[in-house]
Amino acid sequence: MKRWLPLLATLLLAAACTGSTQYSDALPVIYPDYIGVTVPAGIAPLNFNLPPDYDRVFVRVAGSNGGKLKTRGRWADFPIRAWHKLTAQNAGGTLTFTVLGRKDGRWTQFRNFVLYVSDTPLDDYGITYRKMAPGYTTYSRIGIYQRDIHTFHEEPIIESTLTPGQCMGCHTANATDPSQFMFHLRGKHGATLVQQDGRREWLTTKTDSTIGNVAYTYWHPDGRWFAGSINPVRQCFWTGDQRTIEVFDLASDVVVMDMEDHSLIVDPRFTTKDYLETSPAFSPDGKTLYFCKARAFEVPRYVDSIRYDLVCASFDAENGTLGDIETVIPASQAGKSVSFPRPSYDGRWLMYNLADFSVFPIDHKEADLWLMDLSTGETRPIDEVNSPFSESFHNWSSNSRWFLFSSRRDDGLYVQVYLASIDADGHCTKPFVLPQKNPWKYYHNTLYSFNVPDFTKAKVDFRTRGTYEAVFSDERIQATVK
């Protein structure tokens, strides 16, 4: 039967292309919008849906370097192996899509569109993210997941069902390497879990000299240190119909943790009361610590006056000392606010968010991604990927030629993960949303947002056995202050 399938498909296409088929000059309205995007070879198939009034779809894909692929059904659902073969064959070339949709019994053939296959590989295993309801103060289910970006396979790393009552913080690997990662649990049995080469440590990073546990973290490339900010986070709510939530820190400080002896570097210049310090990130050579710094105001009353600059300080990894703070981007002078600085792992670029105020761009419609050329200091908004909605958290692939970011562009509320590539000159490509088997069904029915996404070079190995006992035993390694 299998050998007759191509013939049947051809006959169907032939039938579709004659007689009752009408031709449209318009591009098909597909969900997600994959028209003109650039993808890496070997990515999961870019399945898509036509609008709901089309009950059948037929798609033919032809590669510029050869190879063909056809699919039909209720939505465009490409077989994984054939898709991988086609994209590998056309790396550096294009894929041309011929789309026919059936509506009210009549087929329409739309204008062909093109998808670019990058010659820059994306070899990382996948991505990690936290899934949670995009809302207010309470979450019934929250979890950290890993997704193989070459297939549709997603699996939980840890879900809140295993640690009931504890809110789950961000998962942070060391430059996409999952052999060293951490995440933070908030709640009565809160702790920071650090797993290094399979060995786990449950830490309490709150000390008498600090205002709380470390929340937002970033590994030093040598793996001995990590920088973190301590953020007692609060929320308040707007009355209008343009925005709902404002997230802010009551205070915030930046510290550096030495994992060799579990001690914290608490430098008074980085833990001031009059200023808020947050979102630290090490440069790939480990010699510079970037973070955001703003003048503190009474909150929530003057929350819209808090604007963060991007600053940096030198870091000596030998003895763990921090240098003087220098301003890199004085955004506050321009009435803007920087958040989430993320240097690329090749040291070429620094990506960050820019919003009107605050350090939580996810609730700011105007928040965009910006790029800084670290060799020249020039900055620019990444118009190729920005949208009228919020772009927020972002991270680099291990080869620094791809990046991902979260965006609310789909419906203004639910956050999705987008991927895009960047070339040696800093030109970025049109981003594509993380592929799903049935994208419309998946994204439209989910009540979860994808938070703090990051690439992971390999699969995260986290065994849940013993986790519940470890969390609820409250046995922790207490961090000290150097």
Added chain:
Amino acid sequence: MYHYAKMGSRQKRLPILTLLLGTATFAFWMWLYPQDLSYQEQNQLFLFTGSYLFERLSLPGGLADWLSEFLVQFFYWRWAGALIMASMAMLLQRAVWRMGRTNYLVSFIPSLLLLIYMGDVEVLLSYPVALLLSVQLCPLFLHARWHRIWLIPLGWWLIGPMILLPILLSVMAMSSIKAKQRLVSRSASIFPASGRTYQSSVASKGLTELPILLWTAIVFFFGARLFASQYPLRDALFGLNYYRLVETLPALQWIIPAATLLCILACNLPVRYRHPALAGTMMALLLAVGTFFGVRATYDRDTHETLAYDWLIRHERYTDVLRRAEKYQPQNPVSACSVNFCLFTQGQLETRLTDFYQCGTQGLVLPSIRDNMSDITSAELLWMMGMPNITLQYAFDLQESIQNGRKSGRFMQKIAACNIVNGWYERAIRYLDILEHSLFYRKWARGQKALIQDEARVAADPVYAWIRNVRFQDDFITNYNTLDLMMAILYNQNKNNFMAAQYYEAWQRLKQMEDKE
């Protein structure tokens, strides 16, 4: 042989007493505690989709969970809820009775214990569903022989650890029959009635007791480790979907299956009463009295009264709330908030405020509380007053506070409505599409989807038009501590918003009372 001789006449009476149990259970839920049914219904959202079924079946106990949610959606109508509860009580009693047929009144005990246990509103219907299924499976397990190898894991997967009941029963039956064979003594058997039926199948070919118990332990332990690895082992072993709250294992959760097992065994014991009528009457009386006191002990009055206020407000029966509160009012902020809201709806907030229990300004509008109940009335009144964003926050948090992670048709309706009033139609459609897959919210969802296709219709909708008209004209940050000022702003913006004015005045009075205290 007395009990066998009397069986015929007794069997004629059986349906009458079973029907009596059903009638009493129906009346119990229909008129005494209908609010519990409403509470169950509003803490889940059953969807007629394959993915919903698949999601439920992906965890041990999933079929019982899915079936229970299917049934609970009908609790939307209280008569249907009461009917379902009554039917389940009768089915359970009959199922227990069928296992022995010698000690009739004992077969009522599991149903009555369930009635007592359901006084805890966090007990999910999947618990009685699993119990009923497990008793129904007992004959199958007794006959299953080597088929128990696959029946045990399948049963565990479909109804959860409750499957232990038929497993233990079959093990006990085997032991009993073997003992009988060994001792050639009729009195040694605890299955005299069933022995005739099961003896050949139970005692001969098939798994013996120890391997069954070992296999069960392996299935339970490794099943929990492998397929419920994102849950604490204890939860996976005692049932993931029997109780709404996490980290809680009420004693009755394991006592009832144990009692059911004992009842099944008791139903097999030969009984000889000198005065059967008197013994039967005494036992019936004992069961009735025991159930009465059991219900009194487990049905916390304040909790159920507060739930009743919410149920009545949901059905806009405001005067009934006031009538109940005149007789008895729980001393908690949620009840105060509900009663004050009903006073407002009857135009009595000013005149009768001090006639009822008050606890300061939080008894007027509650602050954000992380549970699935407290803020419902506050969300509703703030919606009517013109604060849709706080309503959205409360409705969202109410839904997310359902501890077993389920969604709620009632809360999702409000979330969708808040999005519509803000003009966020794309977001609203997501919720409306989900609600469209439900039975009781489908019509509303379709109506709203049609409505938002035409902005003019939304603008003309009396509810949305009112809220858009009275809501804040400026965008600023809300603060619960300045809620009275926000009410004043609303009234000053629109003098037709007399609700804001009345609540403002009540707030000031309650604040003064608080200050005096």
